[in-house]
Amino acid sequence: MATRSGLEKWFPEFFEKHKAFTVFDLLVTYISSGRITLDKNLFTMKIAYHDPCNYGRKSEEKFGHGYYEEPRWILSQFVSNWVDLYPAGANGYCCGGGGGTMLTPYKEVRSHYSRKKIEQIKRVNPELIVLPCHSCHGQIKQALAENNMDIPVKYLWEIVAEALIMD
Amino acid sequence: MNEPTDTIKSHAPLRPSGIKPETCMACGTCSAGCPITGMEGFDPRKIVRMVLENRDQELIDSKLPWLCTMCGKCEHACPMGINIINIIRDIRGQVDRDKVPGQIHKGVELCLETGNNIGLPGEDFTFIIGDVAEEMAEEEGFEDFVPPIDKKGASLLHTLHNKLVNTQNEDLVHWWKIFHAAKEDFTMTSENWEGVNWGLFSGDDEAMKIIVGRIVDHMDTLRIEHLMYPE
Numbered sequence: 269m270a271t272r273s274g275l276e277k278w279f280p281e282f283f284e285k286h287k288a289f290t291v292f293d294l295l296v297t298y299i300s301s302g303r304i305t306l307d308k309n310l311f312t313m314k315i316a317y318h319d320p321c322n323y324g325r326k327s328e329e330k331f332g333h334g335y336y337e338e339p340r341w342i343l344s345q346f347v348s349n350w351v352d353l354y355p356a357g358a359n360g361y362c363c364g365g366g367g368g369t370m371l372t373p374y375k376e377v378r379s380h381y382s383r384k385k386i387e388q389i390k391r392v393n394p395e396l397i398v399l400p401c402h403s404c405h406g407q408i409k410q411a412l413a414e415n416n417m418d419i420p421v422k423y424l425w426e427i428v429a430e431a432l433i434m435d
Numbered sequence: 436m437n438e439p440t441d442t443i444k445s446h447a448p449l450r451p452s453g454i455k456p457e458t459c460m461a462c463g464t465c466s467a468g469c470p471i472t473g474m475e476g477f478d479p480r481k482i483v484r485m486v487l488e489n490r491d492q493e494l495i496d497s498k499l500p501w502l503c504t505m506c507g508k509c510e511h512a513c514p515m516g517i518n519i520i521n522i523i524r525d526i527r528g529q530v531d532r533d534k535v536p537g538q539i540h541k542g543v544e545l546c547l548e549t550g551n552n553i554g555l556p557g558e559d560f561t562f563i564i565g566d567v568a569e570e571m572a573e574e575e576g577f578e579d580f581v582p583p584i585d586k587k588g589a590s591l592l593h594t595l596h597n598k599l600v601n602t603q604n605e606d607l608v609h610w611w612k613i614f615h616a617a618k619e620d621f622t623m624t625s626e627n628w629e630g631v632n633w634g635l636f637s638g639d640d641e642a643m644k645i646i647v648g649r650i651v652d653h654m655d656t657l658r659i660e661h662l663m664y665p666e
Contacts, residue, residue: 269635269664270631270632270635271632271647271650271662271665271666272664274643275647275650278644278647279648279651282651285654285660286654286662287660287661287662288661289663290664291663294613294663298613298617303616303617303618303619304617321506325507325511326520329450329451329510329520359508359511361470361508362470362508364470364504366504366506367505367506367636368636368637369503369504371537371538372536372537372539373536374475374498374501374502374536377475380470380471381471383470384470401666402598426609428609428613429608429609429612429613432612432613434575434577434616
């Protein structure tokens with residue numbers, strides 16, 4: 269998001285010569301064009317999807333498009349039982365690790381912040397949490413550990429990579 | 436009374452709707468949406484109020500802007516459309532750089548100096564990439580994988596989150612595998628490979644621009660057409 273807003277603000281001519289893609293754009297293109305094929309029998313457990321603020325609300329605000337549908341479309345291509353946390357999308361809760369707060373010493377506030385995410389996760393009780401953000405990945409893993417919850421967390425592209433069918 | 440002109444209120448960018456913070460009705464919807472309202476005195480409604488009262492220095496000297504995750508739930512809920520996140524970032528940008536808590540500014544400084552937020556030397560970077568790639572090539576289907584670095588004329592530039600060459604080496608391979616399967620002609624770079632721009636968090640536009648500019652330079656120097664946004 270920083271790169272995209274920086275390019276748009278300071279290097280608008282960049283887009284005359286180049287095209288730029290989000291992680292979702294690439295995955296949707298590869299899957300829909302058949303450049304990659306995914307095993308549909310690998311992810312049958314209950315998976316909860318977490319919306320990062322940067323790809324949702326913040327992208328909607330800054331770039332006029334929030335990435336809510338794309339990750340869900342990607343999941344639907346090969347994951348049989350994925351669920352949303354509630355509330356999701358634009359009304360979703362931050363994990364507590366956004367805005368660089370993972371880099372600050374205010375760990376207590378971060379833990380307090382994540383209680384909302386933990387409540388959401390408990391309500392759904394998934395076997396795996398999938399998300400597309402490095403900060404959310406770190407923060408949710410930490411929050412689960414603090415709450416003695418043994419649920420693995422994976423990147424969206426991680427489960428795509430695991431499901432690849434190689435010729 | 437003369438209104439001061441160079442205040443947070445006057446220079447924090449407005450949202451696309453152009454609504455000014457002065458329209459705040461003090462309804463508190465922002466605070467109701469914020470998961471840390473009440474924690475260590477944090478309260479978005481009060482922060483907007485302080486900005487309206489030009490209590491800039493109080494905010495700059497407090498740790499409030501650094502407790503916020505800039506998640507935007509407050510302003511998403513705001514019935515008036517006030518620029519709360521830009522206010523937070525504007526405050527952050529006015530804090531003396533040596534008083535920015537934790538690693539945020541230190542990472543920016545390291546990035547400006549070394550090309551990445553953790554100051555990883557070039558030879559270590561090359562070693563880690565080679566080592567992880569070698570291991571990946573032992574897996575079925577990826578035997579002929581060689582990690583492309585500084586490849587001229589590649590189709591796609593792939594920058595990296597510093598975590599992946601630091602504490603999460605095992606997560607480097609996911610995109611490599613997807614690219615390999617999709618026969619994507621991608622490349623990474625040996626220098627300035629950082630994909631994360633902490634200038635966004637530290638409120639430092641000057642640094643942020645330099646770091647974004649490096650990506651533009653890669654694309655021009657290596658004649659790459661497509662960019663994968665790193666985050």
